[in-house]
Structures are given as C-alpha cells and as structure tokens.
Amino acid sequence: MEGQEETSAEEEYQTPTWESGVEQEEEMLVCEGVEDWNGFISGGATAGGAEQEEVVTEWRPGEPVGPQHVLRLNSYTKEYLCSLEDNIYNVNFSRFKIRDVVSGAVILDIKKHQPTEIQDIIELDTNRFIRYHFSPAFLTLREIGATLEFTVGSKALNRFRLIERHFFRNLLLKTFDFEIGFCIPHSRNTCEHIYCLPDLEPNIVEEMIGNPFETRSDSFYFVNNKLIMHHKAEYSFTAGMDPSSG
C-alpha cells in the first residue's frame, strides 16, 4: 500500500483514462531492466543466452517479428507489428502504476475492471494505444518504477520479455529490455520494472516539452522470442503548465 504523501503527489499529474477497478494485492517481483543507449542490449543481457541462440537475419513483411528486429528499428513504428490475435496466451493487463523511485511518490495508477476468475477464453484487448500527460518535472526524475499486473490464460509463458523503445521524433532516447521470464498458466502476476531515465540535453528536454506527443514509445512483448503484443504510447510533458505560455 502506498503512503499518504504518495496520494497527494499523484494529483500533480494527469492520469490517462482507463476504467478504475478493484485493487489486487499480489506478491511483487522487481525486475531490473537491462538497458543500453542506441538500441542495443549488452552482451549476455538476457538470462539463458537467448541472444546467442538467435540467428539474426533481415526481416521481411509477414515474417514473425523477433527481438533482434525491434532492437534495430531506428524510429517509432507507423504500424503495429502484430495483430491482436497474436496474443494466443491471453495475456491481459489489469493494472499499471508508475512511481518515482527516489521519493516513492506515485505518479499514476490505472486499473482495469477484471473478473475475479482468470478467464480461459481469449479476450481481445483492443487498448493498445495510450497517451500519457506528464508534467515537465517528470523529465527531471532519475528512476521510475513501473508496476505491471497481468493475468495469463491456459498456456504457460516461456521467456516472457518486454522491449520498449522510446523516441523523440526520430531520436532514440532509450531502449529498455526487461526479461519477465516464466509465468504459469492461469496466474495473476505483478512485476516492477525499474527505468533509469536518460540524461537528456537541455535543448532536447525543451523540445520535448514544447512538442506534446512527439515523444513516443513502442512496447514489444515476446514469448519465446515471438512477438505476441505491440503497444504504443505518446507522451506530453505539459500537464499543469499555463496553456497561454505556449
């Protein structure tokens, strides 16, 4: 449970609109992300040597999308690189919370209505695009904890992995690569990913603040190196600013 001071800090930020739901208390795993500048993970970054096993070849439209393909993208994608039906594992997100690791303040906490029972039927989650409204102060934070709560259908997830690419226009700000690992069937899981925010040049920060929603991210979710979900997000950093000041 978060403390009192976190509730007040949350009000400083405009949260995206999702339905509010019933809070679930779960065991929390902390996954430290493996990250590197310019879009490449460091050697031996993922457990089990997944990178070494994979043969890197050029990707052609229609072919399954693997981690090496998305790690080489040099811009935000125009299209989704998989269909909703590719989520054959029925991974369903039910909560997303962001906190400032340094102060502990909760920046946002969004929940979806979820039945108590984990459903076996595949429910297509059509919410794969979101706009976040943050304040300029967000860009001064050093470390963010993002808690993800999700349920899994009747098939186990092997090597569940999230690769996230953040761009301002065509400038790659940072790649985050989180190995979530194995998830058992019919489970509800909670993990926290730690994002170390990049040191950005002051002029880039100014441009990001002045150009809402030109900062974007692609979140690619893989099971066994196969893309099963692709989510997109856009960010503004103007919340709480006087609109007349530009």
Ligand SMILES: CCCCCCCCCCCCCC(=O)O
């Ligand atoms: C300033 C560079 C951008 C770094 C931002 C890192 C924090 C973003 C956490 C939220 C990511 C959510 C992605 C999504 O909803 O698909």
